[in-house]
Amino acid sequence: MSLAKNDTVLQESTVEYDTQLSGSSAVLEAFLAEGVDTIFGYPGGAIMPIYDALYDYQDKLQHILVRHEQGGIHAAQGYARTSGKVGVVFATSGPGATNLVTGLADAMIDSTPLVCITGQVFSHLLGTDAFQETDVINITTPVTKWNYQVTDANEIPEVLAKAFYIAESGRPGPVLIDITKNAQLQKFDYKRYTKCKHIRSYRPKPIVRKEYVEAAAQLINEAKKPFVLFGQGIILGKAENEFKTFIEKGGLPAACTLLGLSALPTEHPLHVGMLGMHGNYGPNVLTNECDVLIAIGMRFDDRVTGLLSKYAKQAKIVHLDIDPSEINKNVKADVGVWGDCKDTLPLLTSLINENVHTAWIQKFYDYRQQEIDAVITNELHPKGDKMTMGEVIHQLNELTHGNAIVVTDVGQHQMVTCRYAKFNDTKSNITSGGLGTMGFALPAAIGAKFGALHRTVVAVIGDGGFQMTLQELGTIMQNDIDVKILILNNQFLGMVRQWQELFHERRYSFTDIKSPDYIMLAKSYGIAAQKVEARENLVAALATMLQHKGSFLLEVMVGRENNVFPMVPQGCSVSEIRLR
Amino acid sequence: MKAEYTITVYTENHIGLLNRIAIMFSRRKINIESLNTSPSEVNGIHRFTIVVNETEEVVRKIVSQIEKQVEVLKAFYNTDNEIVWQELALYKVPTDEIAEKVKVERLLREYGARAVVIRKDYTIFEATGHREETEKLLEVLAPYGLIEFVRSARVAILKASSGFHDKLMELEMEANIESI
Known part of the structure; x- marks a missing residue:
């Protein structure tokens, strides 16, 4: 047989x-x-x-x-x-x-x-x-x-x-x-x-140990304030549905890492936001208030944890990961569940009680409201003359309805886009997370398009990162690749400038960067292009870009010295996150 | 607290694996005190014995990173209490010194050293033992015109281990389990 x-x-x-x-x-x-x-x-x-x-x-x-x-x-x-x-x-x-x-x-x-x-x-x-x-x-x-x-x-x-x-x-x-x-x-x-199916020295999936799944379920069932952190492991494990079923059964609020974005639709009521240095207010603060922290397919990067010695010390930690070396690497787990989350999540779901944590989830919503009042409203609906990156992304959402693949480079525009972009479908957020590679977005968007030909691909790129790999416009030209390029130009290496402003007494050392005429540049490659400097032209320009058949470059001039907030300053605890 | 740990790694015998393992230590600025590669009890499988002076936390993490490497079958670490280990040292001494001075011969005997080469101009002794033992002999021989000295890496065997044959069978079996 x-x-x-x-x-x-x-x-x-x-x-x-x-x-x-x-x-x-x-x-x-x-x-x-x-x-x-x-x-x-x-x-x-x-x-x-x-x-x-x-x-x-x-x-x-x-x-x-x-x-x-x-x-x-x-x-x-x-x-x-x-x-x-x-x-x-x-x-x-x-x-x-x-x-x-x-x-x-x-x-x-x-x-x-x-x-x-x-x-x-x-x-x-x-x-x-x-x-x-x-x-x-x-x-x-x-x-x-x-x-x-x-x-x-x-x-x-x-x-x-x-x-x-x-x-x-x-x-x-x-x-x-x-x-x-x-x-x-x-x-x-x-x-x-x-095809290769087995290498004796290599074990891709650790064997799932049932006793750890049971121990994890017990902690979750006893939790009054459970909090789920999910990473790219959900997407890599193709376990989006298993994950959704899990959090819905347990009524568990869940926040994503940068690379976990789009694994769960942004609008899902249990999706409480993004973790990390420029993540959302509630998820960061409440990390230090939850009683059970359930981390799935994520690796507790230092940009997520902030100061480790003050990270979730009050909580029991459950960590599910396919890579055994990730468990207990940065954060000590009370229960480590080795295995592919495609296998472990259904097991865990079957053992947890149906629950709702209404009052606890309300806390996330309350913090969200504070963040809206202190940061988001000003960012998405600014009163000043200068456009903000956030309002560009907000308008983009309105036009794509969250159906586009959004590729980002590295820096302020990346944090803003990941904070505000809406994602309905998995595998829609493509960014350089761990390495933070400027110049990633333009070529990655080319590949992203070939990987999902029927979808709209928008590459959001800063003026710094774009100049690192703009030679790939030639690839777009030669192969007629339908990639929408959205340059958010603040005429600075913005993220470094933000740190210089906040931590180096505004000594703007070599962050003032000039750009070529991107419209002429695009045209020389036969790529349609437009530049927007005034708010009243933004929505129409974005619509033109999205409706255009083929590649399109849109340069939007945004405020020079805007900062990305909230922010967990380096060396601080996640609960010391600053709103301004 | 830092202590001496012996890391044992069973690997496939592939070119480049030594580098892949060595750079995991250098990346973390961990000094390798001693490193030995040799065949193991299983044909075709290599055994690395690596000694480091580090905290258990650091050792545990690096061992799990080593075990993650595709061509590594198994990696683990032990304290000195859990292993039996030896190092081998070679000492080159002028033959006339030994011939003339009875004390030298007595010393060598005392440290369990034996002559491996005897020539008119020099004699080479070997001694095996723990670091302190071969070190001590080096010290006492120094006044007698020691010409050359070299010491090998540590080789170690676990006190509580039934070897790798069973484990390997288990790893090879998995291919069949999956397809059944």
Whole structure:
């Protein structure tokens, strides 16, 4: 019985071949077997055999020529995050490979599944300082979940199968496979491609221990003031429904991390906001008032916890995570539940009592009202002449109704967008969270569009971050990619300037940044563009952008010295969050 | 409170794994006091023995990070009470000194050292033991014209362990369990 089933599984996931195949073609066959449809890449000397093979696969594999390898890997990240599939990247050896490092680090810390293929010099040249040779494996070891150098084509099917399996299973992450040129050229007897399902040294999902689920349920059932924190683990585990059922049954108020955004619709009555340095008032303050804190698929980043020694000390901590090393890493858990939340949440839900915590949830609403009065109203409906980032996002919400994918860069505009953007659907918030990579948004939005072709993709970017990767406008031009680019221009590196204002006596050291004429720039790439300087033109311009067929760049001039509040100052406890 | 911990890591025998493990210590600015890699009781599986002087909290966290690595089968840590360990040291001494001075020979005997090479100009002794023992012999030999000294990393075996064979079977079994 089990054998027969095994056979079926094997047949479904294999491509039979009986011929000689080059290492390069084997890479592309592996992609087809893994269901890859889009590759982001940039050719070069050491990866030319793979590009040569790709020439014959153009009807099956779409290749997007980016303008810089960093753009390629960020695009693959965007693709992975909106599609839920593995993002795939090609880069050549040497500088091509080193240009991937930022994206790898970003994908590593934000758990994004990627398979990056880098070309490498001929294996007999390894270690000789050959042209465009660099020690890619050792450079990328700390920023990859796994990496491997292939010097013999015979290894390619198995290594690629492992690469995809490792990238997407368990806690996802980036994998880099470095393939020497001789291995790409080498012909070998290609038997078939078998998907990898098990590696003996690798346990993607820890075994769920029922006694811990029971202990967690007991704490939740006894809690008077339970509070749920949810992270990207819900999205990565495809457990949005399981999560919703869980909080609804228990009547549990829930707040998200930056990357947990969109896992639960923004308007859900139990969604009480965002955590963190620029998160919402209630969730931060009440972290230090709840009696049971239930953290799901999140890792207690320092931007979420503030001062650890004053973080939720009064509460019992329940921590659900697929990665055992996250439990007890930053915050000591009273009950750690190892496992995929897709598995653990239904178990937990079945054990918790139906409940409502009306008075407790009302506290979140009360704090929300205070935040509305002190911060949000001024931000979304400002009385001053200058536009605020918040009102732009508010108007965007009104027009998209929360149905768009919103990609953000890093800085003030990111915090404002994540605070105010409305999300109805999962996988709609794409941002660089852990690494905080400026320049992420434009290329990530390109990939995000390929990962969700039927959806509107809006990239909200600051004037600083946009100038870091604006070369990708070329990629948008060449491939007619329908990405809406919304530049919020405050003519400053705003977040650093905000800190300089608050903590460095307004010594604005090198944060005053000039921009080119973005409208002319966009036009030179054949991209429609508009600039808005006055509030009365904002809504119409946003509507024009959204209704435009194809890519569109909208630059909105906003107040120069606006600050993002609330704010938990560095080194302070979450309950010391400042409203102004 | 910092103490000496011995970390044992069972791994696949793959190139690059030593670096992957070593950088986890350097990233956290943890000094590796001693590091040994060797075959284990299971064919094809490598065993790292790493000694660090750190708090248990730090050691616990780094061990869980090590175990997370794809090619690591198992990682754990022990205090000195829980293991039996040895280090090996080699001492190169002028042969005439030993021949002439009875005291040297007595010393070597006392520390359980044995000659591995005897030449006209020099003799090489080896001694095994704990760090303090091989260290002490080094000290007492110093006045007699010690030419060269080297000491190996620590190798350690757990007092309470039934080896890795069963654990490996368990790990390999999981492939079948999932598909049934």
